[in-house]
Amino acid sequence: AQSVTQLGSHVSVSEGALVLLRCNYSSSVPPYLFWYVQYPNQGLQLLLKYTTGATLVKGINGFEAEFKKSETSFHLTKPSAHMSDAAEYFCAVSVGSGTYKYIFGTGTRLKVLA
Amino acid sequence: DAGITQSPRYKITETGRQVTLMCHQTWSHSYMFWYRQDLGHGLRLIYYSAAADITDKGEVPDGYVVSRSKTENFPLTLESATRSQTSVYFCASSLSGGASTDTQYFGPGTRLTVL
Numbered sequence: 001a002q003s004v005t006q007l008g009s010h011v012s013v014s015e016g017a018l019v020l021l022r023c024n025y026s027s028s029v030p031p032y033l034f035w036y037v038q039y040p041n042q043g044l045q046l047l048l049k050y051t052t053g054a055t056l057v058k059g060i061n062g063f064e065a066e067f068k069k070s071e072t073s074f075h076l077t078k079p080s081a082h083m084s085d086a087a088e089y090f091c092a093v094s095v096g097s098g099t100y101k102y103i104f105g106t107g108t109r110l111k112v113l114a
Numbered sequence: 115d116a117g118i119t120q121s122p123r124y125k126i127t128e129t130g131r132q133v134t135l136m137c138h139q140t141w142s143h144s145y146m147f148w149y150r151q152d153l154g155h156g157l158r159l160i161y162y163s164a165a166a167d168i169t170d171k172g173e174v175p176d177g178y179v180v181s182r183s184k185t186e187n188f189p190l191t192l193e194s195a196t197r198s199q200t201s202v203y204f205c206a207s208s209l210s211g212g213a214s215t216d217t218q219y220f221g222p223g224t225r226l227t228v229l
Contacts, residue, residue: 034217043118043220043223046219102218104149
Protein backbone atom coordinates (compact mmCIF):
# COMPACT_ATOMS: atom_id res chain seq x y z
CA ALA A 1 0.00 0.00 0.00
CA GLN A 2 1.15 3.49 -0.73
CA SER A 3 2.03 5.81 2.12
CA VAL A 4 3.80 9.07 2.82
CA THR A 5 5.97 9.98 5.79
CA GLN A 6 6.98 13.51 6.58
CA LEU A 7 9.88 13.71 9.00
CA GLY A 8 9.53 16.51 11.50
CA SER A 9 6.16 17.97 12.35
CA HIS A 10 7.79 21.33 13.09
CA VAL A 11 10.81 22.90 11.42
CA SER A 12 12.33 26.27 12.29
CA VAL A 13 14.79 28.15 10.09
CA SER A 14 16.23 31.62 10.15
CA GLU A 15 15.26 34.07 7.46
CA GLY A 16 17.66 33.64 4.57
CA ALA A 17 18.62 30.08 5.54
CA LEU A 18 18.04 26.93 3.55
CA VAL A 19 14.65 25.29 3.89
CA LEU A 20 14.58 21.49 3.80
CA LEU A 21 11.34 19.61 4.39
CA ARG A 22 11.55 15.85 4.20
CA CYS A 23 9.14 13.46 2.55
CA ASN A 24 9.55 9.73 2.04
CA TYR A 25 7.06 7.58 0.25
CA SER A 26 6.18 3.96 -0.09
CA SER A 27 4.71 2.77 -3.34
CA SER A 28 4.63 -0.48 -5.26
CA VAL A 29 4.20 1.37 -8.53
CA PRO A 30 5.85 4.48 -9.95
CA PRO A 31 4.57 7.27 -7.73
CA TYR A 32 3.20 10.64 -8.61
CA LEU A 33 4.14 13.06 -5.88
CA PHE A 34 2.89 16.47 -4.82
CA TRP A 35 3.77 19.19 -2.37
CA TYR A 36 1.04 21.48 -1.11
CA VAL A 37 1.28 24.53 1.14
CA GLN A 38 -1.36 25.71 3.58
CA TYR A 39 -1.20 29.26 4.90
CA PRO A 40 -3.07 30.05 8.12
CA ASN A 41 -6.84 29.78 7.76
CA GLN A 42 -6.61 28.93 4.09
CA GLY A 43 -6.99 25.90 1.89
CA LEU A 44 -4.15 23.95 0.34
CA GLN A 45 -2.30 25.33 -2.65
CA LEU A 46 -0.19 23.27 -5.02
CA LEU A 47 3.52 24.06 -4.83
CA LEU A 48 4.80 21.49 -7.31
CA LYS A 49 4.32 17.97 -8.55
CA TYR A 50 6.37 15.15 -9.97
CA THR A 51 4.89 12.99 -12.67
CA THR A 52 7.51 11.63 -15.03
CA GLY A 53 10.66 12.93 -16.68
CA ALA A 54 12.97 15.36 -14.93
CA THR A 55 13.53 14.37 -11.34
CA LEU A 56 14.20 17.93 -10.18
CA VAL A 57 10.90 19.76 -10.13
CA LYS A 58 10.59 23.51 -9.75
CA GLY A 59 7.53 25.03 -8.20
CA ILE A 60 6.14 28.36 -7.17
CA ASN A 61 7.72 30.79 -4.71
CA GLY A 62 11.24 29.48 -5.33
CA PHE A 63 10.61 25.96 -4.04
CA GLU A 64 11.88 22.84 -5.69
CA ALA A 65 11.90 19.12 -4.95
CA GLU A 66 13.95 16.22 -6.21
CA PHE A 67 12.53 12.77 -6.79
CA LYS A 68 15.04 10.13 -5.72
CA LYS A 69 13.78 6.67 -6.47
CA SER A 70 16.69 4.91 -4.78
CA GLU A 71 15.96 6.76 -1.54
CA THR A 72 12.17 6.80 -2.00
CA SER A 73 12.29 10.48 -1.19
CA PHE A 74 10.80 13.71 -2.46
CA HIS A 75 12.28 16.40 -0.22
CA LEU A 76 11.24 20.03 -0.62
CA THR A 77 13.89 22.74 -0.60
CA LYS A 78 14.26 26.48 -0.94
CA PRO A 79 17.68 28.15 -0.91
CA SER A 80 16.69 31.17 1.16
CA ALA A 81 13.73 31.29 3.53
CA HIS A 82 11.45 34.28 3.63
CA MET A 83 9.11 35.26 6.42
CA SER A 84 6.18 34.68 4.06
CA ASP A 85 7.14 30.99 3.77
CA ALA A 86 5.83 30.32 7.26
CA ALA A 87 3.04 27.81 6.69
CA GLU A 88 2.22 24.12 6.85
CA TYR A 89 3.50 21.91 4.07
CA PHE A 90 2.00 18.62 2.97
CA CYS A 91 3.50 15.92 0.83
CA ALA A 92 1.08 13.65 -1.03
CA VAL A 93 1.22 10.64 -3.31
CA SER A 94 -1.40 9.89 -5.93
CA VAL A 95 -2.71 6.34 -5.80
CA GLY A 96 -5.30 4.11 -7.30
CA SER A 97 -6.80 3.34 -10.65
CA GLY A 98 -9.91 4.79 -12.17
CA THR A 99 -10.09 7.64 -9.71
CA TYR A 100 -6.73 8.74 -8.43
CA LYS A 101 -6.81 9.68 -4.78
CA TYR A 102 -4.22 11.42 -2.71
CA ILE A 103 -2.57 9.99 0.36
CA PHE A 104 -1.29 12.88 2.44
CA GLY A 105 1.51 13.04 4.92
CA THR A 106 0.84 14.46 8.36
CA GLY A 107 2.31 17.82 7.48
CA THR A 108 5.31 19.93 8.53
CA ARG A 109 4.81 23.35 10.03
CA LEU A 110 7.57 25.71 8.95
CA LYS A 111 8.50 28.60 11.19
CA VAL A 112 10.78 31.33 9.89
CA LEU A 113 12.74 33.28 12.47
CA ALA A 114 13.72 36.89 11.94
CA ASP B 115 -13.39 33.60 -11.07
CA ALA B 116 -14.78 32.30 -7.76
CA GLY B 117 -13.10 28.89 -7.99
CA ILE B 118 -14.09 26.64 -5.15
CA THR B 119 -15.98 27.92 -2.14
CA GLN B 120 -17.17 26.38 1.10
CA SER B 121 -19.87 27.44 3.52
CA PRO B 122 -20.11 28.04 6.31
CA ARG B 123 -16.49 28.80 7.17
CA TYR B 124 -17.13 28.19 10.86
CA LYS B 125 -19.83 26.12 12.51
CA ILE B 126 -20.57 25.17 16.08
CA THR B 127 -23.17 22.51 16.71
CA GLU B 128 -24.23 20.06 19.36
CA THR B 129 -23.93 16.32 19.55
CA GLY B 130 -26.75 14.57 17.71
CA ARG B 131 -27.64 17.42 15.39
CA GLN B 132 -27.57 17.18 11.64
CA VAL B 133 -25.09 19.46 9.90
CA THR B 134 -24.55 20.08 6.20
CA LEU B 135 -21.37 21.57 4.83
CA MET B 136 -21.57 23.07 1.37
CA CYS B 137 -19.04 23.03 -1.43
CA HIS B 138 -19.42 24.83 -4.73
CA GLN B 139 -17.01 25.03 -7.68
CA THR B 140 -17.26 27.15 -10.79
CA TRP B 141 -14.78 25.28 -13.00
CA SER B 142 -17.10 22.45 -14.07
CA HIS B 143 -14.58 19.97 -12.73
CA SER B 144 -15.79 16.41 -12.91
CA TYR B 145 -14.26 15.20 -9.67
CA MET B 146 -14.89 16.50 -6.18
CA PHE B 147 -13.53 15.35 -2.85
CA TRP B 148 -14.17 15.84 0.86
CA TYR B 149 -11.31 15.63 3.35
CA ARG B 150 -11.02 16.15 7.05
CA GLN B 151 -7.89 17.57 8.63
CA ASP B 152 -6.92 16.54 12.12
CA LEU B 153 -3.76 17.14 14.07
CA GLY B 154 -1.36 14.26 13.61
CA HIS B 155 -3.33 12.78 10.73
CA GLY B 156 -2.91 15.25 7.92
CA LEU B 157 -5.79 15.12 5.48
CA ARG B 158 -7.95 12.04 5.16
CA LEU B 159 -10.42 11.40 2.37
CA ILE B 160 -14.05 11.06 3.44
CA TYR B 161 -15.92 10.76 0.15
CA TYR B 162 -15.37 11.60 -3.46
CA SER B 163 -17.48 11.98 -6.57
CA ALA B 164 -16.54 11.31 -10.18
CA ALA B 165 -19.57 13.10 -11.64
CA ALA B 166 -23.12 14.08 -10.80
CA ASP B 167 -24.92 11.17 -9.11
CA ILE B 168 -21.68 9.16 -8.76
CA THR B 169 -20.12 9.03 -5.32
CA ASP B 170 -17.83 6.65 -3.48
CA LYS B 171 -16.32 6.17 -0.05
CA GLY B 172 -12.88 7.26 0.94
CA GLU B 173 -10.77 6.34 3.94
CA VAL B 174 -13.07 7.60 6.73
CA PRO B 175 -16.70 7.65 5.51
CA ASP B 176 -18.53 6.52 8.66
CA GLY B 177 -21.02 9.06 9.97
CA TYR B 178 -21.06 11.10 6.75
CA VAL B 179 -23.40 11.25 3.78
CA VAL B 180 -22.83 12.98 0.45
CA SER B 181 -24.86 13.74 -2.62
CA ARG B 182 -24.14 15.33 -5.95
CA SER B 183 -27.20 16.25 -7.96
CA LYS B 184 -25.36 19.01 -9.83
CA THR B 185 -21.79 19.00 -11.08
CA GLU B 186 -20.91 22.20 -9.25
CA ASN B 187 -22.15 21.25 -5.79
CA PHE B 188 -21.01 18.55 -3.40
CA PRO B 189 -22.60 18.85 0.05
CA LEU B 190 -21.38 16.82 3.01
CA THR B 191 -23.89 15.91 5.72
CA LEU B 192 -23.22 14.73 9.22
CA GLU B 193 -26.50 13.02 10.04
CA SER B 194 -25.95 12.91 13.79
CA ALA B 195 -22.86 14.86 14.75
CA THR B 196 -20.43 13.44 17.30
CA ARG B 197 -17.55 15.11 19.12
CA SER B 198 -15.08 13.01 17.15
CA GLN B 199 -16.26 14.82 14.03
CA THR B 200 -14.85 18.10 15.31
CA SER B 201 -12.37 18.92 12.58
CA VAL B 202 -11.52 21.16 9.67
CA TYR B 203 -13.21 20.00 6.50
CA PHE B 204 -11.82 20.69 3.05
CA CYS B 205 -13.51 20.28 -0.27
CA ALA B 206 -11.41 19.83 -3.40
CA SER B 207 -12.02 19.41 -7.09
CA SER B 208 -10.05 18.22 -10.08
CA LEU B 209 -10.64 18.36 -13.80
CA SER B 210 -10.69 14.63 -14.30
CA GLY B 211 -9.42 12.71 -11.29
CA GLY B 212 -8.92 9.78 -13.58
CA ALA B 213 -5.38 10.89 -14.32
CA SER B 214 -2.84 10.17 -11.66
CA THR B 215 -1.13 13.48 -12.31
CA ASP B 216 -4.26 15.57 -12.02
CA THR B 217 -4.05 18.48 -9.59
CA GLN B 218 -6.66 18.86 -6.89
CA TYR B 219 -7.77 22.39 -6.03
CA PHE B 220 -8.86 23.04 -2.48
CA GLY B 221 -11.46 25.27 -0.92
CA PRO B 222 -10.74 27.44 2.15
CA GLY B 223 -12.14 24.91 4.61
CA THR B 224 -14.91 24.76 7.19
CA ARG B 225 -13.98 24.60 10.85
CA LEU B 226 -16.61 22.48 12.61
CA THR B 227 -16.89 22.17 16.36
CA VAL B 228 -19.25 19.64 17.88
CA LEU B 229 -20.03 20.28 21.55
